[in-house]
Amino acid sequence: MIFHIKQIVMIAIGFMLLAGLFVGPIWMDKTRTLSIPTANAAISPSPTVIPGASQDALIDEIIVLSGLRKQIDHVGEKSLEDIHQSSKKPDDPILVEEIEKIVTEIYRPEFFLKQLRNSLKQNFKHTQLETLVQMYSTPLMQKITQIESRELDLEALEVFIENLVRTPLQTNRLQLLQNLEAVTRTTEFVTELSISTRRALLMGKVKGDTEAMNAFDSNINAQKIEIRDNTYQGVIFIMAYSYRELTNMELNEYIQFYQTAEGMWFITQTVDTLIEAFQAKSLQMGRRIAELTK
Secondary structure, three states, X not given: OOOOHHHHHHHHOOHHHHHHOOOOOOOEEOOOOOOOOOOOOOOOOOOOOOOOOOHHHHHHHHHHHOOHHHHHHOHHHHHHHHHHHXXXXXXXXXXXXXXXXXXXXXXXXXXXHHXXXXXXXXXXXXXXXXXXXXXXXXXXXXXXXXXXOOOOOHHHHHHHHHHHHHOOEEHHHHHHHHHHHHHHOHHHHHHHHHHHHHHHHHHHHOOOOXXXXXXXXXXXXXXXXXXXXXXXXXXXXXXXXXXXXXXXXXXXXXXXXXXXXXXXXXHHHHHHHHHHHHHHHHHHHHHHHHHHHO
16 A cells, blocks of 8 residues: 555655755656566465454454554654654643644544544445455465564655765656556645644634634645645655665556556545645644644
8 A cells, every 4th residue: 555654744845845856857768668567467366364254353353454553653653753742743742742632532542443444444345355365375475564564764865866866766666656646646644744733733823813714724735736646756755765675667556556457446445535634633633733722
């Protein structure tokens, strides 16, 4: 699953501007191409499945195998880390402590897991869930899940990007990364999370002032295309770094997984649900901080 919670939060607070390298077009050498072998059927399902498993058991197994459980479990923890590291946090340590309590209370993993489980129970077929368990049990998908579960090494990423400037991505590699971004809707997810987080923090700062919030919404709507374009470049760079161990064929097979009926259904339910959940919790956080600062 292409939801690196820590990486996404870093993008949301402006990491895509690292060293000024995310400004302008993505570097690509059109003269350097690789032959991409035609992949077999996307992620040939493993015969492994839970015998006679219930709907709930299969859904929980998918959430674990996809790496989502591990990432969701750390949502609150990562949010607290970002508060500690933020240059915009209040100077008053008592206020910071109260905000941290609010974040810990609001961003509970149980809420996100419940929302995701409920969403996956809608319009499902039992055989569809079994197939997803089988797909996520394959060696390639487990390899990818391990890659996506790693902490982002910011220093290594900076070095990687600097090298990328000197040695552009090969055309086929860039196209694969762009295709993966498209099927996983990663930029959309990052953008919506970034906007909802910024809106929540502003709501706390202006104590929920309606005029200020309307001005923010109008400004965001006017800049949304630009925000998405800038975020897109940051996402592609992080994907290039995160999946650097995968061959072109492996990356192609991963894309094909999301193009299957099962993969497409799963990513759609997951993205839509998590965007809505994060927006709801960010709004709740903004209101709580606004009450705190009145």
